[in-house]
Amino acid sequence: MRTIINKIIEKFNRNEARLMDILLDVQAEFGLISGDAVTLIAEGLNISSVDVQQTISFYHFFSQKSRGKYTIYLNDSAVAYMMGRADIARTFEEECKCKFGSVTEDGQIGLFNTACIGMNDQEPAAIINGIVFPKLTESCVKDIVNGMKEGKSVPEMMGELGDGENSNKLLNSMVNNNIMKTGSVLFSDYKNGTAINKLVTMTPKEVIGEVKASHIRGLGGAGFPTGMKWDFCSMAEGDERFVLCNADEGEPGTFKDRVILTELPNLIFEGMTIAAYAIGAKEGILYLRQEYHYMKAYLESVLDKLREENYLGKDIAGKIGFNFDIRIQFGAGAYVCGEESALIESCEGKRGEPRNRPPFPVQKGYLQKPTVINNVETLCSVVKIIENGGEWFSMMGTKETAGTKLLSISGDCKYPGVYEVEWGIRIRDMLEMVGGEEAYAVQVSGPSGICISKKDFKRTICFEDLPSGGSIIIIGKERNLIKDIVCNFMDFFIDESCGSCVPCRSLPLILKNKLQKLLDGNGVMSDLTDLENWSKNMKAANRCGLGQTAANPILSTLKNFREDYEALIKNKEKDFDTGFNLDAAVAASCEAVGRNPQI
Amino acid sequence: MSEKIKFTIDGKECIAKKGQYILEAALENGIYIPFLCNMKGVKPAGSCRLCNVKINGRNMTACTTPVAAGMEVESEIPELQELRLSIIEMLFVEGNHFCPSCEKSGNCELQALAYKFQMLVPRFPYEFPIKEVDASSPKLYIDRNRCIKCKRCIRNIKDENGKSYFAFYKRAHDVEICLDKELAATMSDELAQKAMDTCPVGAILRKEKGFDQPIGTRKFDKQAIGTDIISVVENINMEVKE
Amino acid sequence: MSKPVVATTSLSGCFGCHMSLLDIDERILDLIDVVEFNKSPIDDIKEFTKQCDIGIIEGGCCNSENVHVLKDFRKNCKILISLGECAIMGGLPALRNGIPIKECLDEAYLNGPTAQIGNEEQILPNDEELPMILDKVYPCHEVVKIDYYLPGCPPRADLIWDALVALVTGNELKLPYEVVKFD
DSSP states (O other): OHHHHHHHHHHTTTOGGGHHHHHHHHHHHHSSOOHHHHHHHHHHHTOOHHHHHHHHTTSTTOOSSOOOSEEEEEEOOHHHHHTTHHHHHHHHHHHHTOOTTEEOTTSOEEEEEESOOSOGGGOSOEEETTEEEOSOOHHHHHHHHHHHHTTOOTGGGOOOOOSGGGGSTTTOOOOOOOEEEOOSSTTSOOOTTHHHHHHTTSOHHHHHHHHHHHTOBOTTTTOOBHHHHHHHHHHSOOSOOEEEEEEOOOSTTOOHHHHHHHHOHHHHHHHHHHHHHHHTOSEEEEEEOGGGGGGHHHHHHHHHHHHHTTSSBSSGGGOTTOOBEEEEEEOOSOGGGGSHHHHHHHHTTSOOOOOOSSSOTTTSOGGGSOEEEEEHHHHHHHHHHHHHOHHHHHTSBOSSSBSEEEEEEEESSSSOEEEEEETTEEHHHHHHHHTOTTOSEEEETSTTSEEEEGGGTTOEESTTSBOOSSEEEEEOTTSOIIIIIIHHHHHHHHHHOOSOSHHHHHHHHHHHHHHHHHHTTOOOHHHHHHHHHHHHHHHHHOSSHHHHHTTHHHHHHHHHOHHHHHTTOSOTTOOOOOOOOHHHHHHHHHHHHTOOOOO | OOOEEEEEETTEEEEEETTOBHHHHHHHTTOOOOOSSOOTTSOOOOOSOTTEEEETTEEEETTTSBOOTTOEEEOSOHHHHHHHHHHHHHHHHHTTOOGGGOTTTTTOHHHHHHHHTTOSSOSSOOOOOOOOEEOOSSSEEEETTSOOOOOHHHHHOBOTTOOBSEEEESOGGGOEEEEOHHHHHTOOHHHHHHHHHHOSSSSEEETTOOOOSOTTSSTTTSSOTTTTOOOOOOOHHHHOOO | OOOOEEEEEESBSOSHHHHHHHTTTTHHHHHHHHOEEOSBTTTTBOSOOSOEEEEEEESBEEEHHHHHHHHHHHHHEEEEEEESHHHHHOTGGGGGGGSOHHHHHHIIIIISGGGSSSOTTOOOOOOTTSOOEEEEEEOGGGTSOOOEEEOOSSOOHHHHHHHHHHHHHOOOOOOOGGGOOOO
């Protein structure tokens, strides 16, 4: 073990900032990161063991115990449940004779829940030893578990490959793209390298000027003007600069980056190269979520090809002195790493805890150097902006939100998938487009966004009305909004807080318990006031976007679906109900001493 | 001498060194802003969120935000005091804070804040979480029931090579502090004392020590937290020169 | 006008809060001038004989009897006060709250050092007459509605005095810094 671990540490130059990669390699090698491995890594990097453990224990996919020869991570997002996740989970448990969160007695199969894996358009889905199994049925679960019992390898159990590049032998994936609508920016015809060839004829100032002229705003959700971000970064003091691409798409319900990474990886890397040229960066990092690890070989091959074609590396496209290269940094399962400063921390091998601002990443980002972080989709759009000019882009969309947007649409609709639309699309038109006219509610921009009712279906998707990072979840009448959706979202936020800020660590669970009190029939009207007031503190007190929006599922449904909450309160006059249940409270002790409870 | 700038807290004129954090500057001007995770001389964490102040209508933590010239800071306003009290209450229900049996009672900063805000009962239900106590190291006793995850120990207690004795473990609701066993085995008495003094609550205690101050003579028995702050600024107009 | 009627009880507590009530010293004479005691260990009245104005609760709820008494107080008193840490947050009895009840019982009656002699038959008490143990110790306000809280272990005598005077006279209760303490 010592030799192997030392080799891994050497591979990353004994650099503490590469701890994530070291841990990923160690886990890939041994299936877990044992106590001995922790000691060896700590020795090798000359840090204390608790510093290694703090990173391991932060990420969902790292484990200090074996999670089985076959490790099954079954998505537990709200949409997965809509698509029959409960039956799939039950079948797995029955077939494996083991509960989720544990490993079979023989140590062969581990069953684990995981947050949205970016497959909402083909749920229920699981990741088994890194391979995505979409559209699971009870019979295919039985086949999979039987295969495991026979000792088959996971690739042997795979079914039909997906469309497009998914069937490329480097991807070899059963995932389908489900591209339902192509638009005029991302999916327009493009010859690889065109933008880079044009780029090198421009000055960095001209590049930033073109991006500014396009009025493009960050498409990850926050909507900060990209040109301005680049400008700030290029002006910030620093001897080195970095370009980071955020491919962590962890917002439940979004999967558009998956499709871009599969079909248009060139655009991402060209976009990063353009950003690098504009700000003067030599190094770029694509931060990719662990859930998309199956793309590793494929994306590496795309990078290799770009290097061969001189679109990456030294003197790019013949421009002397323009040097830039990209590495892929995998995450290990943490929604909060989609927050840009947490992403930087993760790239530096640390826990993904968001930083305090100021300073902003453009001033002090990766390794404390000026850093631009952009979303996958933003960088791809920039390629087209350089190709066709800023003005071309600015003509599309709305007054304050130029261009197009990729929507990841899932839930109760006929045609889930990815749609490239111009900003400003009306919710009602969108529902018609996807066969979701019957919607009871629409969750715009994922759990951290807002949940709207019919009366808001006339509203439009754009920053001046309903901003969206792309996740659209359609919720049908047959759903119990509070139980099936709001509680699921709160569970997500309870698990995904980094744990630093007190309110974000503590309140989501308190709020969830309050929801449960209502669902149990013990609610009183003042519980609704409490829910509202306490939820507001989340926004007021927390440091990062995750914490500030973690109560949005409650706040927006309280506002738009108040009648659903009030329906849970049987007696509206009642001013107090603790929900205390004597039968339940004495059950365990009566059983322990062997007597009949007498209430 | 570093450049001095003027700003105000709740309308009171204050001065700060350029680049100084609001919280630090406030203390020097004799103004107390409640906090738990901050510690003089230690890089601010901004994690307890108690020192949230309002600047241009936006909440910012005073411990991590540098003063800007002319900045108008609001601190003791009902909205923020209410927010602070609710954070204190969250800390009381998310841990197991049995004050009557705690060695730190009377000297505990969390308890002192509850006294200052006259918290009679938290508005939130008690969680009574299950937490491990770690008494495996020779000098220290770690009681995670009382830990408020302020990270002061993580930031302040290092060995001569800069290695951390303490670190976070796990995340979200389950986050806890861990003491490095190997380093703890050779910890000096001085460092153990420093660790205990660094902890604002009773989560890090020296072994074979405790309850040595009678009730009535402890730090916060008679004097509220933050009332002993003395301004070091003598004359604002004299100190700020062009 | 008739005097306000006060009832008190100790649930899962140590009677320390009642001791602190007695610690108001000679002011107890003033107190009985202005209030009348009903069900309380102070006058040894065992059952409510009339509707009361103020119920003072010491201790949290650790068994079914505590719950019944507390609910009885809620029914018979206009105002309920949680007096002391145990009533407010379970107090020291709630130190068991993280431990499964079976483990607690085994330790108390079978495995603990004091259980070795006297329980040779290894019996966990299960007589129907005994109150049933709750899964955890509950703060009073998590069982019934509580109107006021007076913290302390025990609450300072002055705090109890000031609070009762304020309630009886209808004056505003001012709490000096020194009286609100948790130990």
